[in-house]
Amino acid sequence: MTKDPFEEYIRHIEADKKEKSYAWQTAIGLQQVDGLKPSQYLISTAIKNIEGEISIDTAEQWISQYYEENPSLTSENRTEEADKVSVRIAKLLSEPAFSFNANQYLAIHTYLFKDIYSHAGQIRTYNITKKEWVLEGETVVYGMASELRNTLEYDLSQEKNFSYRGLSLEEIMMHLATFIARLWQIHVFEEGNTRTTAVFFIKYLKTLGFNATNAIFAENAWYFRNALVRANYNNLAKGIYETNEYLLLFLRNLLLGENNLLSNRQLHINSDQFLKKQDIEQNPDEKTRHSEKTQKHITALSQVLANRIFSRIDVVNTLHLSASASSELIKKMLEIKVIEKVAGQGKGKYRFR
Secondary structure (H helix, E strand, O other): OOOOHHHHHHHHOOHHHHHHHHHHHHHHHHHHHHOOOOOHHHHHHHHHHHOOOOOHHHHHHHHHHHHHHOHHHOOOOOHHHHHHHHHHHHHHHHOOOOOOOHHHHHHHHHHHHOOOOOOOOOOOOOOOOOOOHHHOOOOOOOOOHHHHHHHHHHHHHHHHOOOOOOOOHHHHHHHHHHHHHHHHHHOOOOOOHHHHHHHHHHHHHHHOOOOOOOHHHHHHHHHHHHHHHHOOOOEHHHOEOOOOHHHHHHHHHHHHOOOOOOOHHHHOOOHHHHHHHOOOOOOHHHHHHHHHHHHHHHHHHHHHHOOOOEOHHHHHHHHOOOHHHHHHHHHHHHHOOOEEEOOOOOOOOEEEO
């Protein structure tokens, strides 16, 4: 398996550069929640910043100029978005300034997605659903469009007035898990909610004395999002209840330095049955790795193609997979009934169920 050159670089840098490198790792890792991957140019720019050759402001300018000078690189694979949002997250995480209020939350979204989304910083005006792999195509019930601002301000005011005095670390972790789950569930924006929430949360944690900029977010961003999903989903008819247990494992690793297993497979509402459906004969470790990679691909696709009829070429362009790998992924999604074939639209057309 090919090693990520940026991860290899991080592993060998001096201790005094670690904090800056972790900010970049977190920024880059968070793109995974939307199935995005930054370019090699972004990686090389990040390394120059970590090494002290350029400032974070210069890094941001370089990325902006790179796409102005190379407009042909802007394509459906959203690499420009991944690059620009990565450098902006790294910049925000390097700055101590922070206000715990709704305006700050909206401002983070505005800054991250300016010139990317036309609705950057704007509260969504319609209700949404999102098909989740971890829920077998079901959706979390998100906040109502007509109440989003009020709900956001209420949740933040409740947290601002909450006192942590006298609580044990265990109680603090439980409260933080509940807070971030509720904040994310509002889903204030049309897109970019998880990345905005993560940045806001990390900066808030710093005001509480926690060092939340480390490799945990970078390596487990997709797990973080799936844990948020499970913290906000109920299906009492099937005996499924919202749970913060997965968020707690993530937070304990992030803030207390524990080493709990963070497995996306375990978050699936039918994890045992899902593994049985995998049409591969590999050793257990490799099977789990393959399963989690498939889960990541499905989540990325569902976020981009959830409301569209799509073909294999859309899978190729979205995930940068080969034609054969895309066909195999489509086959698996059909087997586990995440997608279905669409008749009357030509050969090889599909949609999410």
